[in-house]
Amino acid sequence: MHDIILLRHAAAMSSAPDGTDGARPLSTLGENEARAAGRWLREHNVQPARVLCSPAQRALMTARNVLDVLGSDTSPTLEPAIYDAVPGTLINLIEQHATSGILVLVGHNPALEQLVGLLCEGRSSEVRGMPPAGLAWLRADLPLDPGGAQLHAFWSP
Numbered sequence: 001m002h003d004i005i006l007l008r009h010a011a012a013m014s015s016a017p018d019g020t021d022g023a024r025p026l027s028t029l030g031e032n033e034a035r036a037a038g039r040w041l042r043e044h045n046v047q048p049a050r051v052l053c054s055p056a057q058r059a060l061m062t063a064r065n066v067l068d069v070l071g072s073d074t075s076p077t078l079e080p081a082i083y084d085a086v087p088g089t090l091i092n093l094i095e096q097h098a099t100s101g102i103l104v105l106v107g108h109n110p111a112l113e114q115l116v117g118l119l120c121e122g123r124s125s126e127v128r129g130m131p132p133a134g135l136a137w138l139r140a141d142l143p144l145d146p147g148g149a150q151l152h153a154f155w156s157p
Contacts, residue, residue, distance in 0.1 A: 001139050003102040003152070004094055005046070006112050007066070010034040010133035010157075012058035022083065026061040033133035033157040034062040038069025040135075040155050048074050049101025052093060054082035054108060062133065063106045082107040087115040087124055091144050098142055112136075122147030131156045 010030035016023035026034065053063045053076035063076040077097075081089050082105065090111055097103060105112075114124035116136045123146070130136065134156035140149035 001141055002098045004098070004138045004140060004149075005041075005048070005102060005104045005135055006116060006130070006138065007037065007062065007104055007106045007135045008109060008112050008130045008132060009054070009056065009059040009062040009106060010037070010065070012132075016057070022056045025057050026065075030058065030132065031061070031065060034065035035069050036157045037062075037133045037135055037155070038066040041066065042070050044153070046070070046102055046137075047072060048104040049099045050074065050097055051076040051104045051106065052079045052082065052097055053077065053106040055080050056083055056108070059106045059108065063104075066104075066106075076106065082111075085111040087111060087118050090115050091119075095142055095144060116151070118146050119144060119149035120147070120151045129154075133157050 010033035011027050012024045013027050051063055051074055053059050055078045109130050113130040118124040137153040138149040139152045
């Protein structure tokens, strides 16, 4: 059984200095949310073996804040495919990078909330519920199958 934590990036600024979506940084609220997610993970003794992260600035800032709070030596691995992913893309990434330790994937909606619905309920339509900095801790065997995961914990700020 593999532990997979899906973490949506925290609240971001509405625009970036260069005007691109990928460069939008976290807001002050977002930094606080990301640190709160890190505290929750620390309280639950989570130490990620691997962190896959969207290259978007807000996702990378979320990952770094969480890892800082955890005091983790793990560095986020940027995975460009996460940025505009669909659930199938995320499943492939998880299956390629799952290890014996905890895998954390930091990304975006709607793909994350759809992935939770697909893996836990067997369907991804009409699933909503990954707020900024929200996390879903799943336990699943590989290969990942629709409806084959257990939702171990869900947290949001």
